[in-house]
Amino acid sequence: MDAENILAEHGLRNTEARHGVLDVFNKYDYALSHSDLEKELQKYFDRVTIYRTIHSFLDKGIIHKVIDDSESAKYALCADECSSDRHHDNHVHFKCAKCGNSECLNHVQIPSINVPKGYLVSESNLLIEGVCASCN
Amino acid sequence: MDAENILAEHGLRNTEARHGVLDVFNKYDYALSHSDLEKELQKYFDRVTIYRTIHSFLDKGIIHKVIDDSESAKYALCADECSSDRHHDNHVHFKCAKCGNSECLNHVQIPSINVPKGYLVSESNLLIEGVCASCN
DNA sequence: ATACTTTTGCAACTGAGTTTCATTTATGAG
DNA sequence: CTCATAAATGAAACTCAGTTGCAAAAGTAT
Numbered sequence: 001m002d003a004e005n006i007l008a009e010h011g012l013r014n015t016e017a018r019h020g021v022l023d024v025f026n027k028y029d030y031a032l033s034h035s036d037l038e039k040e041l042q043k044y045f046d047r048v049t050i051y052r053t054i055h056s057f058l059d060k061g062i063i064h065k066v067i068d069d070s071e072s073a074k075y076a077l078c079a080d081e082c083s084s085d086r087h088h089d090n091h092v093h094f095k096c097a098k099c100g101n102s103e104c105l106n107h108v109q110i111p112s113i114n115v116p117k118g119y120l121v122s123e124s125n126l127l128i129e130g131v132c133a134s135c136n
Numbered sequence: 137m138d139a140e141n142i143l144a145e146h147g148l149r150n151t152e153a154r155h156g157v158l159d160v161f162n163k164y165d166y167a168l169s170h171s172d173l174e175k176e177l178q179k180y181f182d183r184v185t186i187y188r189t190i191h192s193f194l195d196k197g198i199i200h201k202v203i204d205d206s207e208s209a210k211y212a213l214c215a216d217e218c219s220s221d222r223h224h225d226n227h228v229h230f231k232c233a234k235c236g237n238s239e240c241l242n243h244v245q246i247p248s249i250n251v252p253k254g255y256l257v258s259e260s261n262l263l264i265e266g267v268c269a270s271c272n
Numbered sequence: 273a274t275a276c277t278t279t280t281g282c283a284a285c286t287g288a289g290t291t292t293c294a295t296t297t298a299t300g301a302g
Numbered sequence: 303c304t305c306a307t308a309a310a311t312g313a314a315a316c317t318c319a320g321t322t323g324c325a326a327a328a329g330t331a332t
Contacts, residue, residue: 013329015279034319046281051320056279067263069203071289072319092249097258111247113228113262118269122233126249127203127261133254149298151310170288182312187289192310207320208288 010060017045021053022062030101031066031074031093064089066102067125079106093125096132103132146196153181157189158198166237167202167210167229200225202238203261215242229261232268239268 003022007014024040025032037050054075057063063075078089092108095101110126139158143150160176161168173186190211193199199211214225228244231237246262 013278015329017280048282048321049280052279065205067203067205069201069261092251094251094255105252108249108251110262111249113244113247113264115228115230115244115264115266116241116269118272119230120267120272121264122266124265125205125263126246127263128249128251128257129260130251130258131256133252136254136256149309151298153311184290184313185311188310 006062010062012056012060012062017041017049018053018056020044021050021057025063025075025077030103031068031076033070033072033074035072036074066093066104067127068093068095068102069127069129074102076102076104079104090124093127094132095127095129096135097129098131098135101132102127142198146198148192148196148198153177153185154189154192156180157186157193161199161211161213166239167204167212169206169208169210171208172210202229202240203263204229204231204238205263205265210238212238212240215240226260229263230268231263231265232271233265234267234271237268238263 001009003019004014006022007018012018020041021037024037028036034047034050034054037054038047041050054063058065058075061078064078066074066076068074079091089104090110092105092110094103094105096103105128110124113121113124115121137145139155140150142158143154148154156177157173160173164172170183170186170190173190174183177186190199194201194211197214200214202210202212204210215227225240226246228241228246230239230241232239241264246260249257249260251257
């Protein structure tokens with residue numbers, strides 16, 4: 001699906017900045033931080049615009065946050081059908097100690113966990129660290 | 137075990153600041169951020185000292201990082217025997233959406249996950265979000 | 273083409289965390 | 303106990319991530 005349709009389907013206006021950010025996400029197969037995006041887009045868009053684009057994409061379910069032990073937040077495209085109502089990403093994230101990239105293992109589901117009595121689970125987030133297939 | 141022995145066992149000098157930080161960790165049963173520690177200790181110690189204490193505790197295996205989707209890092213005491221050589225914390229972390237606290241579920245282990253061919257796992261980190269026993 | 277709403281750029285700001293360096297403190301040897 | 307040494311602390315200044323307010327620009331529906 002092209003960028004224009006993705007934006008329209010999620011109720012976002014079709015602007016150059018959003019188009020540009022989507023293109024960068026499509027170009028890489030691992031999670032990107034604001035500064036990764038900025039490196040590629042700073043000639044064209046302001047850094048604040050990139051922050052705001054990340055927020056609207058998160059909000060509308062176009063990207064999801066990839067939790068990682070690094071300082072700065074990273075994001076990746078949602079594979080499943082997500083919307084602003086609900087994110088459906090229930091896959092494992094893998095961070096490579098060699099190349100430093102974090103990727104979505106879209107086909108590896110997070111198993112359900114038995115929590116102690118009295119606890120209610122709404123979502124879970126599993127980060128595995130190690131060496132990725134490209135670096136191994 | 138008292139604070140003085142904990143410090144000595146991990147090869148750290150027995151200072152007031154470290155004593156104070158340990159006391160705060162013992163006082164709460166959930167993970168603390170630098171600013172949580174600072175709130176309790178700012179009258180006595182400089183904020184930079186608190187940062188450095190966190191680093192040496194992390195390094196020596198007295199505390200471990202609790203990964204969380206919030207901006208600031210949180211830390212909790214290691215239950216298992218950890219050293220600077222190796223951390224042995226393999227338990228689940230739980231973040232409550234109501235009170236905002238993150239705690240260690242020390243008795244809930246992270247299950248081992250089958251990753252795709254070519255990937256090597258060295259450690260994993262599982263964060264569950266929901267409502268904790270106290271808030272439920 | 274117009275009117276209205278959303279998005280953008282810019283400047284200024286906040287908050288987390290780090291670095292440098294001079295001073296103070298803990299500790300082990302004599 | 304005293305002293306020398308190495309480690310820890312405080313203070314100021316700094317970097318980097320992220321946010322806010324506002325005026326100008328661009329998208330969209332009519």
